[in-house]
Amino acid sequence: MWGEAKVVERIDWSDQLFTLKLSADIGEFIAGQFIKLSLHIDDKRVARAYSLVNAPDASLLEVLAVSVDDGLLSPKLQALAPGDSIDISTKAAGFMTLDEIPAQGKHMWFFATGTAVGPFISMMRTTEPWQRFERVILIYGVRYQEDLAYYEELKAFEAKYPGKFTLVTSVTREPVEGALSCRITQGVESGVIEQQVGLKLSAQNSQVMICGHPEMIKELNTLLQSRGLAKNLRRAPGQITVEKYW
Known part of the structure; x- marks a missing residue:
């Protein structure tokens, strides 16, 4: 199931490495788990998994990503600015906890x-x-x-x-x-x-x-x-x- 995440802040560590801070409701999660971010590109949903960097009690979600030159999703993620929206999975997953x-x-x-x-x-x-x-x-x-x-x-x-x-x-x-x-x-x-x-x-x-x-x-x-x-x-x-x- 998909919900909406609003971009609150973007941190650029380098030309390709960046952090997105997002406002979204995904319910409870355990540190170490991941969510999926998604956009519709050419009428197709493109989704990728990203681990959450924030602690579970933080007010904003946080993901660390790298923009790949020939990637379908990551360059578009890097282009997001505060106020933009992106689809997010409404439940985190993963067992590396x-x-x-x-x-x-x-x-x-x-x-x-x-x-x-x-x-x-x-x-x-x-x-x-x-x-x-x-x-x-x-x-x-x-x-x-x-x-x-x-x-x-x-x-x-x-x-x-x-x-x-x-x-x-x-x-x-x-x-x-x-x-x-x-x-x-x-x-x-x-x-x-x-x-x-x-x-x-x-x-x-x-x-x-x-x-x-x-x-x-x-x-x-x-x-x-x-x-x-x-x-x-x-x-x-x-x-x-x-x-x-x-």
């Missing part, structure tokens, strides 16, 4: 590439990860520094939760002070990410959530399983929870 994470594990590792950082920011804007885990780690990989959306807010989390939250960024196509320059999978394989965090990824202590590029998810999943971590299923709780972004 903290309530699907098993009780064991005292360290929460979030791995994200690009816009897939959105659902993790939504979770960190709630109290649950901070109350539930001894350590929260976000590994955030992008191509260019300007692609680090919400960077100032993420640094503010470090200041607010000293010793509890660790942010590790990796920028692969330009040197950036303080950031790694490797792909996430390379950083895990070499051990440089764990060295920077000061913790080991382990089946005993870690819960891992992965969202982003399908190849990154596949490679990282393989690496983690080789270390004894297992995919998290309702019928067989494990340590690895994933959501493919396309």
Whole structure:
């Protein structure tokens, strides 16, 4: 079912990366879930899924998106201005949520590439990860520094939760002070990410959530399983929870 969302604000992080803040009624949702945005283009409905970046109690919905040159929907989303309308699914969906994470594990590792950082920011804007885990780690990989959306807010989390939250960024196509320059999978394989965090990824202590590029998810999943971590299923709780972004 579709409803109407009004654009309240647009934030442009770069030429192609942007956030839309929307006013719409979609009912309750859980941090980590996604909605669909849609427009009629050439008499056909074109819809795409976008994770919600806002916390569930926020007054506005928030999505992080990238405009793809040959995309059917994303360039039109980027062209939206405050006051414009767009169709929105009236119910959020998705199972990459903290309530699907098993009780064991005292360290929460979030791995994200690009816009897939959105659902993790939504979770960190709630109290649950901070109350539930001894350590929260976000590994955030992008191509260019300007692609680090919400960077100032993420640094503010470090200041607010000293010793509890660790942010590790990796920028692969330009040197950036303080950031790694490797792909996430390379950083895990070499051990440089764990060295920077000061913790080991382990089946005993870690819960891992992965969202982003399908190849990154596949490679990282393989690496983690080789270390004894297992995919998290309702019928067989494990340590690895994933959501493919396309």
